[in-house]
Amino acid sequence: MDRRHLLHQSATAGLAVLCGLLRDQSARAQESGPPLKGDSSRTGTGSLAPGATVPELRLLGVLATAGLQNAWLLLDVTAAAWKAQGLTATRVKGIASALGQQLTQVSRGLESIDPERLVESDQVFVEEARQCARRLQLASRALVRWVDRPSLAESRTFDRALRSAAEAVEELTAGSASTAESPVVE
Numbered sequence: 001m002d003r004r005h006l007l008h009q010s011a012t013a014g015l016a017v018l019c020g021l022l023r024d025q026s027a028r029a030q031e032s033g034p035p036l037k038g039d040s041s042r043t044g045t046g047s048l049a050p051g052a053t054v055p056e057l058r059l060l061g062v063l064a065t066a067g068l069q070n071a072w073l074l075l076d077v078t079a080a081a082w083k084a085q086g087l088t089a090t091r092v093k094g095i096a097s098a099l100g101q102q103l104t105q106v107s108r109g110l111e112s113i114d115p116e117r118l119v120e121s122d123q124v125f126v127e128e129a130r131q132c133a134r135r136l137q138l139a140s141r142a143l144v145r146w147v148d149r150p151s152l153a154e155s156r157t158f159d160r161a162l163r164s165a166a167e168a169v170e171e172l173t174a175g176s177a178s179t180a181e182s183p184v185v186e
Helices: 003-031 054-083 089-111 120-148 152-178
Strands: none
Touching: 003 054, 003 089, 054 089, 054 120, 054 152, 089 120, 120 152
């Protein structure tokens, strides 16, 4: 099994788990009473839904950051393989389309989180993650268009979309790292 295939499995599996956790948090929040705020969910101490535990929140932050980072890497590696004719058009479109669908679910899941349940740092994190997922969605669509209509113009459009997504990933990762040493409050 080559590294590209491992990256594909890791990225899609990570996003699938993230989607599941977001759905669970959304369902629990809808069933709950008044908003309950906590500390920063970046470090796993916030509260997206009443009753959420520190490990659950830490997992959400880790999965959001790592999952979106891996999604960007997968797009980058897949595009490089397409340029080098190492993957068929059908395979590239399949990867990009499936990834785009997962990113749509992630984006919707993040949008469903009630900001009133979050402290300010949580709100910033969720918005950064949502923007990151959105830019990755656009990059995945640009890759599909490039494969459908191979041209210098479509190639440049994809490159711009991928760079924009990379900036969002860097911002998300930097923000997570800046709070990584914050104390955890049970």
